[in-house]
Amino acid sequence: MVRVERPVVDMSVTLFFPLTQVVKRQGEKGESPMIGDKVFVHYTGKLLNGKRFDSSIDRKEPFSFNLGKGQVIKAWDIGVTSMLKGEICTLLCNPEYTYGTAGNPPKIPPNSSLLFEVELLDFSGEELTEDGGIVRRIKVKGEGYNNPNDGASVHVHLKGSYGGRVFDTRDVHFIVGESEDAGVPLGVDRSMEKMQKGECCLLYLKPKYGFGTEGKQQYAIGPNANVVYEVTLKDFVKAKESWEMDLNDKLEQSLLVKQKGTQYFKAGRYYQAVIQYQRIVSWLEMECGVSKDQQQAIQDLLLVAHLNLAICYLRLRDFSNVVENCNKVIETDADNEKALYRRGEARLQRNELSLSLRDFRHVIQVNPSNRAAHSQISICQRKMREHHEQDKKIYANMFQRFAEHDAKVARLKRKRDGSKAGDLSSKRKQRRSQDCS
Numbered sequence: 001m002v003r004v005e006r007p008v009v010d011m012s013v014t015l016f017f018p019l020t021q022v023v024k025r026q027g028e029k030g031e032s033p034m035i036g037d038k039v040f041v042h043y044t045g046k047l048l049n050g051k052r053f054d055s056s057i058d059r060k061e062p063f064s065f066n067l068g069k070g071q072v073i074k075a076w077d078i079g080v081t082s083m084l085k086g087e088i089c090t091l092l093c094n095p096e097y098t099y100g101t102a103g104n105p106p107k108i109p110p111n112s113s114l115l116f117e118v119e120l121l122d123f124s125g126e127e128l129t130e131d132g133g134i135v136r137r138i139k140v141k142g143e144g145y146n147n148p149n150d151g152a153s154v155h156v157h158l159k160g161s162y163g164g165r166v167f168d169t170r171d172v173h174f175i176v177g178e179s180e181d182a183g184v185p186l187g188v189d190r191s192m193e194k195m196q197k198g199e200c201c202l203l204y205l206k207p208k209y210g211f212g213t214e215g216k217q218q219y220a221i222g223p224n225a226n227v228v229y230e231v232t233l234k235d236f237v238k239a240k241e242s243w244e245m246d247l248n249d250k251l252e253q254s255l256l257v258k259q260k261g262t263q264y265f266k267a268g269r270y271y272q273a274v275i276q277y278q279r280i281v282s283w284l285e286m287e288c289g290v291s292k293d294q295q296q297a298i299q300d301l302l303l304v305a306h307l308n309l310a311i312c313y314l315r316l317r318d319f320s321n322v323v324e325n326c327n328k329v330i331e332t333d334a335d336n337e338k339a340l341y342r343r344g345e346a347r348l349q350r351n352e353l354s355l356s357l358r359d360f361r362h363v364i365q366v367n368p369s370n371r372a373a374h375s376q377i378s379i380c381q382r383k384m385r386e387h388h389e390q391d392k393k394i395y396a397n398m399f400q401r402f403a404e405h406d407a408k409v410a411r412l413k414r415k416r417d418g419s420k421a422g423d424l425s426s427k428r429k430q431r432r433s434q435d436c437s
Contacts, residue, residue: 019091020091021089026087033067039064043055043119048113087119091115095110133208134190146238151279152192153236157234158172158188162227176189185229191203200231270315281309284305314345320346322345337370
């Protein structure tokens, strides 16, 4: 690609290069988009004869795509990477960088060279989590299409920074899902499954995926800090996938993973514990076992995994996942005391008071001496009374406002009726007066 920084486009230029980029308006100083960034552009596309075939400006809506992911023509994936925010440029593209020998009928004939005017409005990193807690920007694209999986052994180079200060630079090996053991934040661990060998990326981590509410005294980082890690994946060895393991392997690994999850739970590392317990579920939830002993071992491990996931999610205040995992246990063991109690706690936190009360009463049926359940029943009943009293006040005020409104409407109606009667009487008197004259 040739990038020419000049303000005027010479439409008679012969395309000696597959892609020529001409800057019409300079952008703001700063970074250009990186691979994987979500970019927002306005564009107008024309044939070389000047005929327009497409424009986001006509639609009055910017166009967005993830850069370097093959979501758009090759010319855009290459050209936009060098642009600055606010820049307007013209891309002169040979067919191999647009729609090739096939074209895009009926508007774009085969083997067409095209001209695009593109304005880069904005760009942002790729969000790797639904809550936006991990944002990735790729500096160097990796090789191939393989990614590390949970349990993979990875070799990475890390450079962590906070407030413009580098606090951690090192090569490190760790097991994906167990990065805590090597002092590597959860956000780096959870990004591994998106990376390829040789990739270098920037990871912007919110506290949940960095050092949390505790901070990191070792690095002089306070609580609730946002940190940035530059991560290079130098090499990795994948762990066996579920389909590569026989049942005995899965049962053996599940016991080890359960122990690891318990270690993390006791240390208060609930996210890390969730990763371990979820591995057990992914390995065993579709297994049925050949012998009774195997079937029982599968059932026991799944029950423990779901119960432990429920308690982890309670600590994380993710009540939907608490209910979901408790339901899994109750489907096979309707009187499971722990599952009923934890589901009741989650429902109580969600103000589903009648459902919560029903769960705690079920616990008492299973174990009448469960004092915690008795206490929770009292809390449910108190909250239900409070809600009832609050509803009574709301409805009482509502009815009072309705009555006041109706009275006001009635007064206005009487006033209007009286006014109409007065007007009618006046008209009659005037008419009689006219008749007498």
